[in-house]
Amino acid sequence: MDYKTLKPFPEGFLWGASSSAYQCEGAYLEDGRTLCVSDTAPVPEGTTNFNDGVDHYHHFKEDIALMAEMGFKEYRFSIAWPRILPQGCGEPNPLGIQHYHEVIDECLKHGIEPVITLYHFDLPQCLQDKYDGWASRQCIDDFLTYCKICFAEYGSKVKYFLTINEQNMMVLFQGDQYKDKGGVWQANHHMLVAQAKAMILCHEMCPGVWIAPAPNITAIYPASSSPEDNLAAMDWDQMRNRLFLDTAVFGTYPEALWQRWVDQGIEPKDVTEDDMAALRDAHPDFIAFNYYGAGCAKYVDEEEGQRVIAEAKAQGGRVAFMTGLMTYPGIAANVSNPLQKKTSYGMGVDPVGLRVTLRQLWERYRLPLLITENGCGVRDELVFENGEPRIHDDYRIDYLRQHIEACQAAITDGVDLMGYSPWSAMDLISTHEGISKRYGMIYVDRDEFDLKEMKRYRKDSFFWYQKVCKSNGADLA
Numbered sequence: 153m154d155y156k157t158l159k160p161f162p163e164g165f166l167w168g169a170s171s172s173a174y175q176c177e178g179a180y181l182e183d184g185r186t187l188c189v190s191d192t193a194p195v196p197e198g199t200t201n202f203n204d205g206v207d208h209y210h211h212f213k214e215d216i217a218l219m220a221e222m223g224f225k226e227y228r229f230s231i232a233w234p235r236i237l238p239q240g241c242g243e244p245n246p247l248g249i250q251h252y253h254e255v256i257d258e259c260l261k262h263g264i265e266p267v268i269t270l271y272h273f274d275l276p277q278c279l280q281d282k283y284d285g286w287a288s289r290q291c292i293d294d295f296l297t298y299c300k301i302c303f304a305e306y307g308s309k310v311k312y313f314l315t316i317n318e319q320n321m322m323v324l325f326q327g328d329q330y331k332d333k334g335g336v337w338q339a340n341h342h343m344l345v346a347q348a349k350a351m352i353l354c355h356e357m358c359p360g361v362w363i364a365p366a367p368n369i370t371a372i373y374p375a376s377s378s379p380e381d382n383l384a385a386m387d388w389d390q391m392r393n394r395l396f397l398d399t400a401v402f403g404t405y406p407e408a409l410w411q412r413w414v415d416q417g418i419e420p421k422d423v424t425e426d427d428m429a430a431l432r433d434a435h436p437d438f439i440a441f442n443y444y445g446a447g448c449a450k451y452v453d454e455e456e457g458q459r460v461i462a463e464a465k466a467q468g469g470r471v472a473f474m475t476g477l478m479t480y481p482g483i484a485a486n487v488s489n490p491l492q493k494k495t496s497y498g499m500g501v502d503p504v505g506l507r508v509t510l511r512q513l514w515e516r517y518r519l520p521l522l523i524t525e526n527g528c529g530v531r532d533e534l535v536f537e538n539g540e541p542r543i544h545d546d547y548r549i550d551y552l553r554q555h556i557e558a559c560q561a562a563i564t565d566g567v568d569l570m571g572y573s574p575w576s577a578m579d580l581i582s583t584h585e586g587i588s589k590r591y592g593m594i595y596v597d598r599d600e601f602d603l604k605e606m607k608r609y610r611k612d613s614f615f616w617y618q619k620v621c622k623s624n625g626a627d628l629a
């Protein structure tokens with residue numbers, strides 16, 4: 153650590169953890185909920201689907217009590233759009249609405265601040281079928297109908313809303329589903345306008361309530377000190393990060409990126425005066441972001457870029473996923489950083505990168521920051537010692553400790569950090585790697601295809617994080 157004396161975590165710092173509805177709730181067709189796009193996506197062989205999750209829908213009281221025992225000050229979770237509006241728009245579902253009242257009330261009962269994501273990868277499937285989801289401008293209005301219900305129902309109890317989880321990952325990764333690249337950026341534009349209008353609506357309906365975007369943000373290192381790689385890192389930063397935050401905070405698209413689109417004829421064509429006014433008039437109160445490890449960019453020409461993608465596709469799995477996400481022929485490719493450590497699932501471990509990211513965000517946007525995801529997804533082993541269930545996850549403790557130290561260094565650097573909400577509170581189903589890739593501090597006893605009783609057990613990280621929360625970050629030992 154470079155400072156002789158670190159500043160303490162501020163009073164009221166929001167210690168907690170996160171989850172998302174479709175990954176933990178289960179009860180996927182219960183009480184009026186309909187399918188979302190993540191429920192219908194292909195499931196990799198050998199891993200479970202999301203139907204049963206970890207049954208948080210029925211276990212939420214027990215789970216929130218365990219969070220309270222850890223000393224959580226906040227719990228970040230998402231509301232399932234298809235529970236509130238089973239047809240994506242139109243008639244609301246009273247049972248869905250009631251469920252989230254109960255979850256929020258349970259948090260408040262324990263003195264835990266609910267931080268609510270409005271949309272976490274769960275677009276109602278019916279809207280995808282009806283008009284191709286975000287490809288259609290109609291999706292903006294339907295999202296606002298949904299947000300309006302959430303603000304009216306929960307706005308008097310909740311202090312923090314998040315608009316869209318990881319819009320950048322959805323767009324950059326799922327881009328393939330659109331007919332052409334222009335279609336991707338048009339859909340992205342619709343989402344940006346929907347987000348802007350949701351922020352305006354929130355401020356009109358719930359004065360004093362804070363709302364923020366929640367992209368996945370990471371510093372981008374150049375692969376070498378060559379000028380081309382530096383430019384590639386800047387371009388990749390515009391595409392991966394600033395496209396989503398400059399639009400949210402400043403209401404403008406990054407110029408160089410827009411110019412590249414124009415150059416290729418793929419800029420969003422349907423952009424109205426009203427859209428741009430919404431982007432300009434909307435102002436987030438803070439920035440929430442997810443961080444899992446810094447990126448590294450290298451310049452690739454069109455031919456090399458296509459080759460990188462083809463090679464990754466041939467390897468399949470996670471490699472194809474990440475490379476497809478991170479390669480833009482003619483601009484930049486994401487390359488593995490030889491200096492970055494990796495988890496057993498190949499995800500980067502870079503706590504200093506978190507500090508770099510915090511500094512960059514603070515210095516560019518000057519808004520309070522909330523870390524809404526960060527965590528170590530690996531296999532855990534459940535053992536019984538003298539009949540007691542134990543999960544010795546010292547690797548998770550190390551990971552979290554290093555990232556919390558990076559937060560404290562960033563606070564000492566002058567960053568206004570509001571809270572730390574790692575992924576995840578309890579184990580849940582990973583986006584692509586089932587229940588075996590666990591992130592939680594609360595163990596949920598189920599396997600990929602054997603649901604067992606889904607009993608909850610405290611991992612070693614549970615007891616460690618309890619000390620962290622209760623000492624306001626002073627005791628990280």
Ligand code: BG6
Nearest residue numbers: 172317318529575581582583584
């Ligand atoms: C984030 C998502 O991308 O990363 C979460 O917001 C996700 O939904 C988390 O679970 C970890 O990724 P994965 O693929 O390991 O589940």
